[in-house]
Amino acid sequence: MAEIKLMQANSLRSGGYVILDGIVCVVRDIQTSKTGKHGSSKCRIEAVGIIGGQKKIHLCPSTDNVEVPVIEKNNAQVLSVHGDTATVMDNSTFETFDIKIADELKERVKEGSVVNYWIILDEKVIMDVK
16 A cells, blocks of 8 residues: 655655655755735745656645655566566565566666666656666
């Protein structure tokens, strides 16, 4: 099950992760501004999607709770490659599973290589090849 925790918007930092519109994003910039004498402070969160690269801008009161994903980072060895899918074995649990290869990593993923993969909201994504 996907692990999500809640965090106040004003406690987010650049480089952290946040879920905006159901998409896991990396926070690029966060600005906090006070609107006036009777208003509450607002946060403007600029973020970029981890998987698709979509740019998101979110405005909310600084005391609102935002969803933050719990990301699990692991290493695995590539056992075989079939088109845009690789069969990999986790280096710590020895579990084997199929994982989709991103277009920019297709040339680097070879049999026997070690990949870093992240589990983001129950989805396994190859992030880097060692």
